[in-house]
Amino acid sequence: MSTAESSVIHKWKRWRRGSGGQKTLVGITFLLAPLILLTIFTYLPFFKMVQFSFFDMRYIGKRIYVGFENYIEVFSRDDIFGSLKLSLYYMAGAVVQLCLALFFATILSFKTKGSAFFKGAIFFPFLVCGIAVGFIFKFFFTPGFVLDTMLSWIGFDTNNLPYWLQNVKINNIALVATSVWRYMGQNMVLFIGAIMSVDPNMYEAAEIDGANQWHKFFYIILPSIKTIVLLNLILSISGSLSAFEAPFVITKGAFGTATFFVMMDRMAHQSQKVGLASAMAVVLLMIIFVATIGQKLLFHYAFNDDKGISGISRKSLRSAEKRSRTVNGKRK
Amino acid sequence: MSMSSKSDGTSTFSKIFKVILIAGKYFCLALASFLSVVPIVVCLITAFKTPEEYASTSVMTLPQNWVYFQNFVTAWTKASMTKALINTTLILICVLAGSILFSSMLAYVLNRFKFRGNKVIRNLFLFATLIPGIATQVTVYQIMFQFGLIDSLVGYIILLLGSDVISIYIFLQFFENLSESLDESAILDGCTYFGVFFKILLPLTKPAIITVMILKGVATYNEYYMAQLYLQTKPLRQVVSTSLYVFTGPMGNQYNFICAGVIITIIPALIVFILCQKQIYNGLGAGSVKG
Numbered sequence: 001m002s003t004a005e006s007s008v009i010h011k012w013k014r015w016r017r018g019s020g021g022q023k024t025l026v027g028i029t030f031l032l033a034p035l036i037l038l039t040i041f042t043y044l045p046f047f048k049m050v051q052f053s054f055f056d057m058r059y060i061g062k063r064i065y066v067g068f069e070n071y072i073e074v075f076s077r078d079d080i081f082g083s084l085k086l087s088l089y090y091m092a093g094a095v096v097q098l099c100l101a102l103f104f105a106t107i108l109s110f111k112t113k114g115s116a117f118f119k120g121a122i123f124f125p126f127l128v129c130g131i132a133v134g135f136i137f138k139f140f141f142t143p144g145f146v147l148d149t150m151l152s153w154i155g156f157d158t159n160n161l162p163y164w165l166q167n168v169k170i171n172n173i174a175l176v177a178t179s180v181w182r183y184m185g186q187n188m189v190l191f192i193g194a195i196m197s198v199d200p201n202m203y204e205a206a207e208i209d210g211a212n213q214w215h216k217f218f219y220i221i222l223p224s225i226k227t228i229v230l231l232n233l234i235l236s237i238s239g240s241l242s243a244f245e246a247p248f249v250i251t252k253g254a255f256g257t258a259t260f261f262v263m264m265d266r267m268a269h270q271s272q273k274v275g276l277a278s279a280m281a282v283v284l285l286m287i288i289f290v291a292t293i294g295q296k297l298l299f300h301y302a303f304n305d306d307k308g309i310s311g312i313s314r315k316s317l318r319s320a321e322k323r324s325r326t327v328n329g330k331r332k
Numbered sequence: 333m334s335m336s337s338k339s340d341g342t343s344t345f346s347k348i349f350k351v352i353l354i355a356g357k358y359f360c361l362a363l364a365s366f367l368s369v370v371p372i373v374v375c376l377i378t379a380f381k382t383p384e385e386y387a388s389t390s391v392m393t394l395p396q397n398w399v400y401f402q403n404f405v406t407a408w409t410k411a412s413m414t415k416a417l418i419n420t421t422l423i424l425i426c427v428l429a430g431s432i433l434f435s436s437m438l439a440y441v442l443n444r445f446k447f448r449g450n451k452v453i454r455n456l457f458l459f460a461t462l463i464p465g466i467a468t469q470v471t472v473y474q475i476m477f478q479f480g481l482i483d484s485l486v487g488y489i490i491l492l493l494g495s496d497v498i499s500i501y502i503f504l505q506f507f508e509n510l511s512e513s514l515d516e517s518a519i520l521d522g523c524t525y526f527g528v529f530f531k532i533l534l535p536l537t538k539p540a541i542i543t544v545m546i547l548k549g550v551a552t553y554n555e556y557y558m559a560q561l562y563l564q565t566k567p568l569r570q571v572v573s574t575s576l577y578v579f580t581g582p583m584g585n586q587y588n589f590i591c592a593g594v595i596i597t598i599i600p601a602l603i604v605f606i607l608c609q610k611q612i613y614n615g616l617g618a619g620s621v622k623g
Binding site: 023027030033034037038040042045046052059103104107108116124125127128129130131132136137139142145146181185186189190193194244248249261264265268269274277281284288292 | 361362526587
């Protein structure tokens, strides 16, 4: 018995020291924590969400099975399903944001005096934390305060200006503008990076051929960063469905500014209608999945790019990595 | 004669056109920069105004006295900034250390070891990027509740570590470009796989570590949705991003204090931005996978 036991221990020790055993041990220990976290905070909530969506329940207390009633409520309640329409504002905002980002990235990538300052100033709002953005713009839009004063400088009559955050005709546009304010610089920095990775020899060759700045933009820059622009466009359009931050911190969703996620948060954490909120989340996830599959197909057929999104991001990653390495190399 | 005058005409025309173009370019840049900083600068101006000045002057008038710090003092104490800064620093250290360790280990195994399930694990992480974090908070809240992790800094740190996919991709990418001959020769020299990872590979991933620190650091410092949901006892468990919540409610229109508070939360971000601009720009490029 004891000899058998010791031979088991001996075998274990040999296995542990051997290459295969070591690999298994290292593999398991290294994978354990990330996989547990992924399960508990992504997949378990995901499956629970699907389960909860069929119940009438609060966080604590009894659960009643209601079948598809929550889903019917999601689609029939105008304040819930109608809030999806607000995404259109954010989609339009996303397009404006990317166009502006592309414009400024292009002019900043040519020789410009003080480009570091301009780049920094346009980018900095991205680093301001969410709640601070909320207060900054509550202040900015308060009647008679910042925006009204600036508009009066260029000749507007302050008495005729609307209540930017209360007027339902304009408040969503005001919120989208804050979102553009915050994220445009980030897109711009991304595009500048992509433009910088264009081979400079191409510009020289084009200059010898007599190309001007417009030619350079349309025939060199745009084709080489087409994929990253398109990728960002698709990402921000599908991101518009989950627009949340601007209305959450500035208006709390009042005066018809509650987007789908603001409504969901309200249902879950204020009204404690956990089942309904789960159904809302599931509906939005379905839309996002369909949109993702759609964009993969689009990339596959329209651009003959088999790799789709992941291929492009891998490419953009690699070029970014190369850039950062040359930066580090220079410093050394 | 007529030919030369014509060419003179076009060259002066093109010169004027060029000047207009350059002027237009700088005008656009100046306007965009102005609009980007003006909401913040107005806050700075307001933060230096005395209550009487705040009540009597327009928001765009400069303060009379640039060394009036009373608003900052009030904002600092009202929002318990000391506690908030301590908590945020603690959270940043734990989250950054944890996420660098976990994601580099995971990326190492996925990149260097061939085993069944490798592809499955990669796809599990890829699929997770599609799920917006806020959507799952409905049920994550319930899970946190069951584990007793609500209103606990430890719970919040674990939660932030659990929603971490971007760092994994940055490390995976980095390991793909690190030659395997390095590990192989170390193994032949009798180094263990643990040793290879901690002594040889991890120090080499410094650029990836910096990128992760910046992206994850900015995200953690600015994260407020989960912070306001899970860290409820104030001021004991508040962080910088939630500290300003104290100004909603009855203080909701005392903007001279609020602006001072806003400026206080912006200062750390500004310092980091000025010190590591280049790394931030590069890091964003690398983090563009998630968009």
